[in-house]
Amino acid sequence: MIGEGELRELKRKAREVRVLTLDALGHLGVGHVGGALSVVEVLTILYYRHMRVDPSAPRMAGRDKLVLSKGHAGPALYSVLADKGFFPREWLRTLNQGGTSLPSHCDMRRTPGIDMTTGSLGQGVSASIGLALGNRLNGDAGTVFLIIGDGESNEGQVWEGAMCAAHYRLGNLIGFMDYNHMQIDGYTRDIMDIEAPEDKWAAFGWFAQRVDGHDFRALDAAIERAKAETSRPSMIVMDTVKGKGAYFAEDNVGNHNMKVDEAMAAEAIRRLMGEAL
Amino acid sequence: MGAAVATEPREMRVVYAETLVRLAENSADIVILEADLMKASATGIFQKRFPERAFNIGVAEANMVGIAAGLSASGKIPFAASFTCFASRRAYDQFFISCNYAGLNVKLVGTDPGIAAEYNGGTHMCFEDLGLMRNVPGLVVFEPCDPVSLAALVERAAAHRGCTYLRLHRKPIRPIYPDGEAFELGRGKVLRDGGDVTLVATGAIMVPEALAAAERLASDGVSAAVIDMHTVKPIDRDLVLEYARKTRGFVSCENHQIVNGLGSAMAEVLCEGCPRPLRRVGIRDEFGEVGTLDYLKARYRLTAGVIADEAHAVLKG
Structure with a gap:
């Protein structure tokens, strides 16, 4: 159970991650605002409470690994990794500039702390299975965390992986589905309805839960329950708000990849900093 | 060997x-x-x-x-x-x-x-x-x-x-090489030397056909080299260019479309390094179909006879 002090600290971190992400996107002028901001809480609780990682040894054996299969949320993860010390914060404003180490989609060859290259949707699910099988073979006790999108779940490969991870009883694999209810062309219910995702994952043999993806205590409890499941993979469906925390993005179905100028970013940051934690 | x-x-x-x-x-x-x-x-x-x-x-x-x-x-x-x-x-x-x-x-x-x-x-x-x-x-x-x-x-x-x-x-x-033969990725093998034309083949179907074609060509008085180009990428550029200088032209032999396979790779090497006539034996912009191996070899013209004919065509210019 997360105590009051830690809860406040997690909220502060999440706000900081949003600020850094908005600053980077505003500096660039365009980006995947919606899907980056909807996963801030899960990234925060993973990297500041659950994951065993060492910024000075990003490839450390035995570490926990994250496959951000919705690779377009990279900018939010970069903010976390910079804050953790995997690379200098100054890198964040190089997002998507030629020669950068921080491309829009996660790239394990370029960015310290990125465990898998992602961006072609669906593929991270299979990669996470490979990592989990690899851990099993290597006698590595690390957990593999996976984050997929709701639009991403239109991809058949997601469900090939769903069947496979259950078959191999991958208790060392914990997935999250960022159910922000929007995909590029509109609301998921209109484009390709995936309701109720937790039932689908359960039907495939996963330990499936559904929680508020912006509620740290709910997320934490779900992760603890998932960790206790050692003989099957877990999927935590997170109800989230796409563009969470950016006044111009929330409730804007066009927020998948949108223009953000520096003034918009600055105003969003000002409002975030003015909110009570 | x-x-x-x-x-x-x-x-x-x-x-x-x-x-x-x-x-x-x-x-x-x-x-x-x-x-x-x-x-x-x-x-x-x-x-x-x-x-x-x-x-x-x-x-x-x-x-x-x-x-x-x-x-x-x-x-x-x-x-x-x-x-x-x-x-x-x-x-x-x-x-x-x-x-x-x-x-x-x-x-x-x-x-x-x-x-x-x-x-x-x-x-x-x-x-x-x-x-x-x-x-x-x-x-x-x-x-x-x-x-x-x-x-x-x-x-x-x-x-x-x-x-x-x-x-x-x-x-x-059937083995072509003796046990213990050494191989490197990216280094083709000269299976038979020759001075008139070079047959460059890849794979278990086309290398034997190219060797058989070289026999036919020999009986026609043509000296054909045969190269097993087991690695299509990176192609053995040095070996292709060596035989470009040594013989008058090439036939590529592949169980694959002539587009973007072995023949294309050779054409790229030859055009840039030492232009020589090249004729390509392979699938000519067609889909596959069902049949025995012998039927399909004949159907898609992947035979020693076709390779030999193409070699003659190369030498005629």
């Missing part, structure tokens, strides 16, 4: 599987993945010997290749196999992004290439994979022609740090 060449054909798939077992005995990192074609690949012997290192992913090639990427990211050296059509066309983006773009170390294997698909017919007949794979930056693409080169080149592929694509003929093939 001083040592004697074995005369009995050997099942290529068995050679493949036995080679992997041998590699796995010396390295805990060797793992295999199959997509419900373990029987076809004969890798059951690997599964029996190393059950924890053999993953049958079911009929899900994209997932299999993605899992191979994750295993590679864990330090493993995965060999993932399926029929050529599925390994290449179906799982191309997974191999391209999750394995190659990610800088990982996955060994993809496509079995029954081209007309070797025989009774499975057009749906399973892949004439495109060399082209698809040649377009993947940095990928090593190879097609051994006999059991000896297969075993040696699989060992080289396992030792290579980076992705490879093996085009694997599964059926029994």
Whole structure:
């Protein structure tokens, strides 16, 4: 159970991650605002409470690994990794500039702390299975965390992986589905309805839960329950708000990849900093 | 090649599987993945010997290749196999992004290439994979022609740090090379020297046809060199250019579309390095169809007779 002090600290971190992400996107002028901001809480609780990682040894054996299969949320993860010390914060404003180490989609060859290259949707699910099988073979006790999108779940490969991870009883694999209810062309219910995702994952043999993806205590409890499941993979469906925390993005179905100028970013940051934690 | 060449054909798939077992005995990192074609690949012997290192992913090639990427990211050296059509066309983006773009170390294997698909017919007949794979930056693409080169080149592929694509003929093939012959990826083999024309072939179907064509040409008074270009990418540029200076022209021989396969790779080398006439024997912009190997060889003009005719055409200019 997360105590009051830690809860406040997690909220502060999440706000900081949003600020850094908005600053980077505003500096660039365009980006995947919606899907980056909807996963801030899960990234925060993973990297500041659950994951065993060492910024000075990003490839450390035995570490926990994250496959951000919705690779377009990279900018939010970069903010976390910079804050953790995997690379200098100054890198964040190089997002998507030629020669950068921080491309829009996660790239394990370029960015310290990125465990898998992602961006072609669906593929991270299979990669996470490979990592989990690899851990099993290597006698590595690390957990593999996976984050997929709701639009991403239109991809058949997601469900090939769903069947496979259950078959191999991958208790060392914990997935999250960022159910922000929007995909590029509109609301998921209109484009390709995936309701109720937790039932689908359960039907495939996963330990499936559904929680508020912006509620740290709910997320934490779900992760603890998932960790206790050692003989099957877990999927935590997170109800989230796409563009969470950016006044111009929330409730804007066009927020998948949108223009953000520096003034918009600055105003969003000002409002975030003015909110009570 | 001083040592004697074995005369009995050997099942290529068995050679493949036995080679992997041998590699796995010396390295805990060797793992295999199959997509419900373990029987076809004969890798059951690997599964029996190393059950924890053999993953049958079911009929899900994209997932299999993605899992191979994750295993590679864990330090493993995965060999993932399926029929050529599925390994290449179906799982191309997974191999391209999750394995190659990610800088990982996955060994993809496509079995029954081209007309070797025989009774499975057009749906399973892949004439495109060399082209698809040649377009993947940095990928090593190879097609051994006999059991000896297969075993040696699989060992080289396992030792290579980076992705490879093996085009694997599964059926029994008579050895061309003596046991113990050494091979390097990217270094073609001169099987027969000659001064008039050079026949460059790849794979277990076309190398023997090219050798037979050279015999026919000899009886016609033409001296034909035969090169086994087992590695299509990176192609052995030096060897092609050496024979460009040594002979008057080339015939490329491949069980694949003439577009973007061996013949195309040779044309690129020749045009840039030492222009010489080149005629390409291969599939000419067609889909596959069902039939026996002999029927399909004749149907798609992948025979020694056609190669010899093309060699004469090269020499006529």
